[in-house]
Amino acid sequence: MPDFTDNLKPAHDGTQILEAERNGSPLSVQELSKHLLSRNDFLNRQARILEIVEKEPLMSKKNLLNLARPDRYHLGLARAKLIRRLALKHDWNKEDADMAEYLVDEMSPYHLHLSMFVTTVREQGSEEQKAHWMPQILNYDIIGCYAQTELGHGSNVRGLECQAKYDPTTKEFIIHSPTLTASKWWNGTMGRTATHAIIVAQLMLPDSTGNYVSHGPHPFVVQIRNKETHLPLDGIVVGDIGPKYGYTSMDNGYMLLDNHRVPHSAMLARYSHVDPNTGAFSRTGHQAVVYGSLTNVRATIIMHARLILARAVTIAVRYSTIRRQFHDRDDSKQAGPEMTVLDYPTVQIRILPLVATTFALHYTGEAMFNMYTSTRSNIEKGDFSGLAELHGVSSGLKSLCTTIAANGIETCRRALGGHGFGGGSGLININNDYLSKPTVEGDNWMITQQTARYLIKKMESVVAKPDAPAKDGTDALFKQYLKTRNTYKPKELVINGQYIDKAMMEAFEWRAADLTYRAYEARVVQKKGWTSLLVQLHRLSNAYSESFLVSNFHRALVHSSLSQAAQRVMRDMYRLFALSTMDADARTFQSCNAASSGSLDQLPDTIQQLMLQIRPHAVKVVDAWSIPDYVLDSALGRYDGKVYEDLYDRAHRQNPLNRVTFNVDWRSDEIVKGSNDGGKDILAKL
């Protein structure tokens, strides 16, 4: 319905403002975009898939926040089917389909089928098993999920309670949940969708005296629902666990099994074998390859973290250049247009270091992929020596990078003022979904132990043989540290107004080495209890991971082929990332003599100066991340700057609540005006 608001304009024009911002910087967005997003043909793929997906009415982002959670699953399933059909129609490969899911920005109820389910069958199934299952999987004749985590056990896989007891008389495994906490829990795709599951259960086999003993958790392929009725098979209770923080479209499930019998062939047998007649257990081959792929997953997590953070800073930077608030307090006139919000240092300090962080994450994600590729190819040649480092490094990085991104989204959101709390911010969904990341794929406080353990071991070997040739970067660093620890001088980070980029990196490396040495002393020399050291070890892992981020960033700068304009901004980004990270833990840098006290004193001013230098390029820098408006789904972050028009449109023209008039008189039982509902409608939904 037309009304007098149709022709109203906002007091200032966001489109013009962003145009002026873009004209004010010499950066080439295209150059930077290509630099950042060429791996695996990302940019072209994004454009190609976006064009198809965006047109589909079912893929509309409108009104999602108004849907009930059961409807979000309903929608998710419809979209999953559509993506499958589009994939066949347009001959999409796996990466194309993944791109579609990324653009729709919602975890598909089929998600586990083509990730953990197929991966596990492929990596852990025997040739015979693969021949049996793979065609059904790839054709989506069955839908699979991965049932490892339980109500009572997540990280501690060895503690799983679900059992698979072998019965040699019938040649069957009896899969059983002996307790409530043995219930499978959280497993995606399992709640309402899957027909089959990989069930990870304690393999129980009779010993020589006939007593059953556990041989640890093993994977079994089990049909869980009837293919016709889609109802659970007898002896299986399975369902969706209900609403959670995010992932509204995904059916995370629970499942219990009551002495459910499956054939001997159910156990995936590439690396483990149970003799069908005797129940004797044997292992074959080396499972290390599996850990290798874990690292690949973690590299992907880091690359994803950078895009998620890029989305948040894109919204924050664009809106903060359009938004106006107050006059400068020292402006005696207090007239004219109010100040651009992004010109306040208190806004810059929250957003611009995170812009810099997107690049830090990027270069380390790239480095991780390269490290993974080379380690993997060594493994194929039988050389497993790189695995320990890869695993040690990737654990700490997964922890640090997902924590940075999760906190970063929220920091950006709060920097948007009131509208950051609104549905038009575009940050509600990613915040809700992303908050799972610090916990899944290894809890961020748990897995840092692995990095710390790796570092302490490494230091121990370096102390034992300080003169042996260095095997890798960390080795070389620790040797250097041991040699110079009594003569090392705290680094000056800025000399005569010149930033000493290399010194910043070296300060981070020194802190990491020093904290490793302290942890080595506490654990190896003083033999302190591991548990009592956990907080210290967590900090060590973070410090090492930060040093890794800084070094990779620095290395990328040194080898960069960017134009001078881009290079200049990226150098400032590096400095801003390094120095603001340093400022957050300045006392450690001081107490281990990594950086000079004077340099540390100067950090706040140096950081503020860097932000001033970066500020004019902020809009173009976030443009370079090329996040489509369709993905942003944000009134505040639109490329064209029509912030207020879009906010108003969502409220006035899209909100279904405004199509109903209410009876607000407390004396009346009626809730919706004219319905005479007596309030009973809503009571029925509780």
Add this chain to the structure above:
Amino acid sequence: MPDFTDNLKPAHDGTQILEAERNGSPLSVQELSKHLLSRNDFLNRQARILEIVEKEPLMSKKNLLNLARPDRYHLGLARAKLIRRLALKHDWNKEDADMAEYLVDEMSPYHLHLSMFVTTVREQGSEEQKAHWMPQILNYDIIGCYAQTELGHGSNVRGLECQAKYDPTTKEFIIHSPTLTASKWWNGTMGRTATHAIIVAQLMLPDSTGNYVSHGPHPFVVQIRNKETHLPLDGIVVGDIGPKYGYTSMDNGYMLLDNHRVPHSAMLARYSHVDPNTGAFSRTGHQAVVYGSLTNVRATIIMHARLILARAVTIAVRYSTIRRQFHDRDDSKQAGPEMTVLDYPTVQIRILPLVATTFALHYTGEAMFNMYTSTRSNIEKGDFSGLAELHGVSSGLKSLCTTIAANGIETCRRALGGHGFGGGSGLININNDYLSKPTVEGDNWMITQQTARYLIKKMESVVAKPDAPAKDGTDALFKQYLKTRNTYKPKELVINGQYIDKAMMEAFEWRAADLTYRAYEARVVQKKGWTSLLVQLHRLSNAYSESFLVSNFHRALVHSSLSQAAQRVMRDMYRLFALSTMDADARTFQSCNAASSGSLDQLPDTIQQLMLQIRPHAVKVVDAWSIPDYVLDSALGRYDGKVYEDLYDRAHRQNPLNRVTFNVDWRSDEIVKGSNDGGKDILAKL
């Protein structure tokens, strides 16, 4: 439907575990509860109202996370009516009704009516206006809201765009929204509920030449909807702004007015007056009382923050004592029950300092109320001298305390592992709702300027007259600082294993004074630009507010009449709060010589030792906050420890998604099995 899972038990019994925890500490929960919750008869009131509210089917907490947002408003309105009826039936006063809303844990669509709407009429209306409006308000014949914030302006009230132009010929004000950004926005109760609004608009009056000039924002009482049809009046466009982060039950609104005429009597006239005939403007009286009530609001915010944080730590502590994970790494057997999660220092360090923080917030909330009461009574006697301090202190505290609580909820949630992400955590709703607090009632990065300005002014006057008698605590501190700044010795915080409680407090005070002096030098002596100092000033405000929290906590200990057992635990809580706060900004404490470098080096160990001492009392300490299970609405945080039983019940017996079977075959258009819906149902909802 009964099934084999009905009789399953979890692997370990949460009820027994919590019982053992409670038996293991000599603390009296009752003593502590009374100590904390006696103000305004809180404990008794909670018990009395809970008994009534909990029984009402409409107040059930089941399934809320499954409801669509429009249904949440629908439900909210039904509940608002019910609370009004219960209030009449049980003769509840305002505090009782507020308690009901707190227990239901959902902002009522009537909320603004009995808060900002009635308060503004009462405080700013003339006697005649009050006589006209108050009976209608108190009888709920009209429902009011408060329309100040606009699409383009929040904190900067002077920048509001909505205009109220006086037309002397008709003796009317013409209320008008000249732009889109002039739209009222965010105003609670306005979207679908209110019949009337206080509209804050620029008062435009003709000057001597007939040109209209603004006399700043003023409040007008305006009817916005027809009392019969509940439709907006002509020339008014009003609606709900749509989904946002939290507050699903509240109809935050937008409103634009098209040259809408209201009578002269619409302007609230206690302090301002427009001559009906000439349009001449005059002020009467002192508005300072209004700022006084702002402080009362802020004291309430702090007291609320402590209860919100108490809720989060209650859930975190109870669940972490029940949850088991891994064996101690140094336990060579790796057998027997796994370790209690709360025994890991990495879990303690996230949860226990926040437990201590609930008490820090408590004592400062109490102090703020007392400060407010005495300042208010001085104001009544015409003495406005206390206002500046009250306002200065309360701004920084609002900022710091709401940030602490908002971050604290999320820290607790992440410390819960996977189940923290689930709906059974009980933390999703409070997190979503509470995330508004760092922004509303003064943005947390904006209002710290007010505290900094107060402190710099105070330092300036102390520097000018160092020997004048001290007027208040801050005055005395700054004088002391100036006298001793060249001879002051950094504090030792622990001497021979003894905690020096007073030294901790003094270190905080010293840092606050020193940072104030640096800000004074930068601004007053070196005349640096205000905007360029904003980050520094924000940190100053936080440091001062932290010092205020520590001092109030220390004062409460010194004057405490608690039993020895309680006193001992509270002393450790004080130390843990002070030292973990110090550890987070250790370098500043060092660089301003507030605490000795040796003490600062020892902080991590000292903190870990304190946590060990507190650990056995953790469950009873959180019990003392007396948060009812009905409020917690948390499987993880239940008083009786039946964590897994409750999680399973929510999933298996309550989740509506499990009542439907889906057609998951991508070849079929059907979504719900047997419905032949063709997927069109969900498309219609987009």
